[in-house]
Amino acid sequence: MTPETAVSTVAAPAGWTVGAPTDADFAAWRELYRGYGAFYRVPMPDEKAALVWSWLTDPAHELEGLLVRDADGTPVGLAHYRPFVRPLHGAVAGFLDDLFVAPAARGTGAVDLLLARLREIAAERGWNAVRWITAEDNYRARGKYDQVATRTRFLTYDMLPAGA
Numbered sequence: 001m002t003p004e005t006a007v008s009t010v011a012a013p014a015g016w017t018v019g020a021p022t023d024a025d026f027a028a029w030r031e032l033y034r035g036y037g038a039f040y041r042v043p044m045p046d047e048k049a050a051l052v053w054s055w056l057t058d059p060a061h062e063l064e065g066l067l068v069r070d071a072d073g074t075p076v077g078l079a080h081y082r083p084f085v086r087p088l089h090g091a092v093a094g095f096l097d098d099l100f101v102a103p104a105a106r107g108t109g110a111v112d113l114l115l116a117r118l119r120e121i122a123a124e125r126g127w128n129a130v131r132w133i134t135a136e137d138n139y140r141a142r143g144k145y146d147q148v149a150t151r152t153r154f155l156t157y158d159m160l161p162a163g164a
Helices: 023-039 046-056 110-125 139-148
Strands: 017-019 064-069 075-086 091-101
Touching (some): 023 075, 023 091, 075 110
Antiparallel strands (some): 075 091
């Protein structure tokens, strides 16, 4: 089975949904995003979270988000994504910036729902791929990613702006 045709063997419980965050989701999203920052050891002060939330709730901003909700409607996972151009391919793709599922919801199929919805969005928008990066030692996530996507041969570099 190729990654393009791979189907998750984990089904989310009945009644779980995936959709864009709403204003009422801020507190739950904030807790999830705090957990995401803690996982990668990146400080997540309130000012930064407020800025990211403002991007997510601004229809004119390129960053968009998804929340997976359990049967009670409680957000248990998040995904942040945006389009990016691929000049070499003459195409637009999607970039998955952040993906996080609360520890208590891992193994439930929550991540499968987020990735499936993102795959649908890519098809709806004509993106030719969805790309993301993860930490080399994020073994649990990499196990899932290897089931649904193809690992590329590219390394990632960050260059600081002049004077930084």
